[in-house]
Amino acid sequence: MRTDDPIERAIDCLWKRYSEPLSLTEIAESALLSRFYFSRLFKDATGVTPGRFLAAVRVHQAKHLLLHTPLRIADVSTAVGYSSLGSFTNYFTSSVGVSPGRYRHIARGGGFDLPGPRPGPRAGCGAIAGTLDLPAGHGNAHVYVGAFRTPIVQYPPSAAVLVRVPVGRPGAYRLPDVPEGTWHVHAVGVAEGVWPDPWHQRTSLVGSCDAVAVAAERTAPAGVRLRRERPADPPVLLALPALEPLPPPAAGPRPALLAAAAD
The missing domain is CATH 1.10.10.60 (Homeodomain-like)
Incomplete structure (x- = not known):
């Protein structure tokens, strides 16, 4: 500090x-x-x-x-x-x-479902789509990306998806059924380390793209570059425990969310 x-x-x-x-x-x-x-x-x-x-x-x-x-x-x-x-x-x-x-x-x-949007009418919606880029020095990552009303990652997202981003190239995402208006696209991920022991080097990453304007029947572009957290980043409040760095498998079971996403 x-x-x-x-x-x-x-x-x-x-x-x-x-x-x-x-x-x-x-x-x-x-x-x-x-x-x-x-x-x-x-x-x-x-x-x-x-x-x-x-x-x-x-x-x-x-x-x-x-x-x-x-x-x-x-x-x-x-x-x-x-x-x-x-x-x-x-x-x-x-x-x-x-x-x-x-x-x-x-x-x-460890049995956590992905937080999704609240149910309700979805008339007048568009979509948000783009790529997720990882910082250098990290391996494969699992990234939760969603559209939110506020600069804080908190419930509820309007739309959200879990994406596996491979090392060395961007991952693509698409958020359908996003109501018209201005949205914050937030990404929260955990990246594996590189050889020889990736599980011990898992790192939390965040990224965002603010003020994304969504219009009905259209897809708004929003690329997100992930990075390590900074002091000025508000904490992530949404329940995403399986995307937090955890001990290696010998110390406990692998979280169900990440295990399923890796299949």
Whole structure:
């Protein structure tokens, strides 16, 4: 973390003090900036407001606690800064796509279906299509790509698909039945390492293409280049546990989602 960058100082503050009832003034003070100038600068750098970023950090940390600790859900809620269990449960569910208890159960079991769009009428739709490019130095990757309303990867996507991207060349994707409007195309993937031990070197990757305009009966182009996460990237909230780096097979079963996708 670079201490000379005001936005990175603020993001560092959010990750360290997410359990506290932080105000915008306190976050701006961590960046050594005025509140109003800081708010504009922060949104330009991250795509979201400081409050939205803090809320995303809290949900991200809650996912980690649910998956890696025996804490009760009420205790997880308190640990990530919520005073109301109901508010925590509602926000977690709307952002992740499943309730905290359901997330813990199915993530630990490895049996996770791809998060899809909410059911509903699909009139006046177009499509988004393009290529997915991997950074150099990585092997084959499994990439979840979807169309979202916000700069945060959260439930629900309008359309989504899982793509296997081979090393050395782009992977193609197509998202059908995307309603007219402007969308953020987000990609979340996990890439294998290169010889001699690819499973031990798996790396999380992200990528996005903002402001994709979709018109009815047309296909909008949107190429996405994946990269390693940066401090200014809001956390991924959508339930995609099988796309997180995990121990090698000897330490446990391979996640069902990735095993099926590799067939």
